[in-house]
Amino acid sequence: MNKSNFQDPFEKERIEKGFGKMNDQGEEVTMVLGHKDVRRCAHNAKTYQSGAAPGRIVIPSEENIRDIRQIPFEVDPPLHADYRAVLDPWFKRPLEEEYTTKLKNQIQSLVKEVLKRESLDIVSEFALPLQSRALTLLLNTPYSQAETWISWGTHVFRSEGTALDADKANILYDYIDKEIERASAAPTDDLYSVLLASEANGKKLTKKEVKGVIILTFAGGRDTVINAVTNSISYFSEHPESLERLRNEPEILNNTIEELIRYFSPLTQMGRITTEASNVCEHSLKADSKISLCWASANRDANVFENANEIVIDRKINPHVAFGFGTHNCLGATHARQILKILISTLLEEVKSIDIIDYKENIEDLGHFKRKVGFDSLHVKFNY
Amino acid sequence: MAKITFLTSDNETIITEATTGNVMELAVQNKVKGIDGDCGGVCSCATCHVHVEPASWDKVGAPSQLESDMLEFDDNVSEFSRLCCQIDVSDAIDGIVLNVAK
Numbered sequence: 005m006n007k008s009n010f011q012d013p014f015e016k017e018r019i020e021k022g023f024g025k026m027n028d029q030g031e032e033v034t035m036v037l038g039h040k041d042v043r044r045c046a047h048n049a050k051t052y053q054s055g056a057a058p059g060r061i062v063i064p065s066e067e068n069i070r071d072i073r074q075i076p077f078e079v080d081p082p083l084h085a086d087y088r089a090v091l092d093p094w095f096k097r098p099l100e101e102e103y104t105t106k107l108k109n110q111i112q113s114l115v116k117e118v119l120k121r122e123s124l125d126i127v128s129e130f131a132l133p134l135q136s137r138a139l140t141l142l143l144n145t146p147y148s149q150a151e152t153w154i155s156w157g158t159h160v161f162r163s164e165g166t167a168l169d170a171d172k173a174n175i176l177y178d179y180i181d182k183e184i185e186r187a188s189a190a191p192t193d194d195l196y197s198v199l200l201a202s203e204a205n206g207k208k209l210t211k212k213e214v215k216g217v218i219i220l221t222f223a224g225g226r227d228t229v230i231n232a233v234t235n236s237i238s239y240f241s242e243h244p245e246s247l248e249r250l251r252n253e254p255e256i257l258n259n260t261i262e263e264l265i266r267y268f269s270p271l272t273q274m275g276r277i278t279t280e281a282s283n284v285c286e287h288s289l290k291a292d293s294k295i296s297l298c299w300a301s302a303n304r305d306a307n308v309f310e311n312a313n314e315i316v317i318d319r320k321i322n323p324h325v326a327f328g329f330g331t332h333n334c335l336g337a338t339h340a341r342q343i344l345k346i347l348i349s350t351l352l353e354e355v356k357s358i359d360i361i362d363y364k365e366n367i368e369d370l371g372h373f374k375r376k377v378g379f380d381s382l383h384v385k386f387n388y
Numbered sequence: 389m390a391k392i393t394f395l396t397s398d399n400e401t402i403i404t405e406a407t408t409g410n411v412m413e414l415a416v417q418n419k420v421k422g423i424d425g426d427c428g429g430v431c432s433c434a435t436c437h438v439h440v441e442p443a444s445w446d447k448v449g450a451p452s453q454l455e456s457d458m459l460e461f462d463d464n465v466s467e468f469s470r471l472c473c474q475i476d477v478s479d480a481i482d483g484i485v486l487n488v489a490k
């Protein structure tokens with residue numbers, strides 16, 4: 005019973021110093037570890053900016069493989085607000101009944117499909133198709149597109165190790181270019197077309213800006229959703245009593261979802277670049293240095309969370325920052341929450357228990373911090 | 389039964405009534421603009437931020453430490469700020485007026 009245990013590698017340094025250090029392809033990163041400091045820095049966009057060179061705030065940095073700015077993610081206030089205002093209503097669509105019904109159909113039929121199998125790998129045969137199919141709803145593109153995205157494999161950007169693979173990224177960028185041209189020639193009601201017809205900050209979005217939004221939508225919601233789904237399944241396989249409890253107390257489902265997201269923190273951290281000399285935890289930084297807001301560490305901060313290293317499925321007050329904090333909080337959060345809600349509800353209805361047969365952990369190599377963020381593979385058998 | 393009034397930033401007045409649950413849920417059920425309740429009420433998203441009318445403050449009371457920590461880095465925070473998912477509906481808050489934050 006430890007496959008769904010995700011250790012907190014940051015605890016010691018969070019308590020002793022409040023920050024850690026790692027090296028990202030030659031650039032030093034000061035990792036902000038405490039809940040309050042993470043929120044303080046996330047809030048201070050003037051000193052800790054997102055609008056640096058495209059790709060630089062991502063860890064590992066994508067500066068060498070991307071020159072398109074992701075929007076609104078790599079734009080600072082005040083320009084950020086108008087982009088965000090254009091996107092927010094679209095990314096709230098997962099709350100609409102029509103959307104939820106379709107998502108439910110997708111997830112239910114996937115679960116029914118895999119129930120028949122003797123065993124399967126959750127990462128590649130369940131979480132990846134689930135995430136890809138659900139993305140057709142978020143983009144409002146034909147369901148058949150999911151097959152293309154599934155064929156790309158679990159990591160669009162990431163190859164082995166920490167280095168980034170430009171060839172893989174180009175598959176995505178070329179695909180998006182084609183889709184934008186298609187939508188521009190014959191608009192539909194998909195996200196590409198809607199963006200091409202939108203205005204922000206007083207002018208029409210350019211194709212380059214549209215591309216920036218779409219890259220963000222693909223990249224931000226891929227590994228994160230796959231990890232959230234896979235890790236949650238690992239948890240329920242080792243905790244059948246939690247499945248039982250949720251069947252008896254469905255009213256705690258929302259607390260459970262937020263708690264799983266806190267505990268697993270599918271996105272470990274996000275960078276910012278200092279615009280001026282500053283201080284983090286009495287550690288001085290020069291202008292143009294890179295810090296990271298370490299969501300995964302903040303979410304285990306014992307000053308905020310009692311029994312921070314345990315999954316407490318009915319945790320009432322849970323001010324986690326797994327979806328980020330403040331201005332740049334996750335645009336896809338509504339979609340992600342709906343996925344988990346429908347997935348867990350479907351498991352409660354269809355599945356009695358889950359056995360883990362075999363697994364391989366996915367450990368992020370963050371300098372001397374090693375963080376388990378998910379699984380490369382998780383072979384299970386569903387019992388029903 | 390508690391009567392709770394929401395004033396939105398478009399100057400809409402929405403009068404609601406309830407006996408149980410929390411104030412965020414009540415606002416979402418009544419489609420009060422500006423209250424999204426993204427996290428479902430666990431104090432994580434701050435999309436349920438309201439400014440309590442000063443006259444209602446004593447009935448509502450001050451936020452807990454964790455709640456005020458979350459509010460601390462909100463651009464629109466005021467001395468009457470609350471995250472309304474953390475306010476339980478009960479007779480004690482009958483008649484309160486809440487201004488939905490921008």
Ligand code: FES
Pocket residue numbers: 412424425426427428429430431432433434435436471472473474
């Ligand atoms: S609903 Fe999320 S903080 Fe209140």
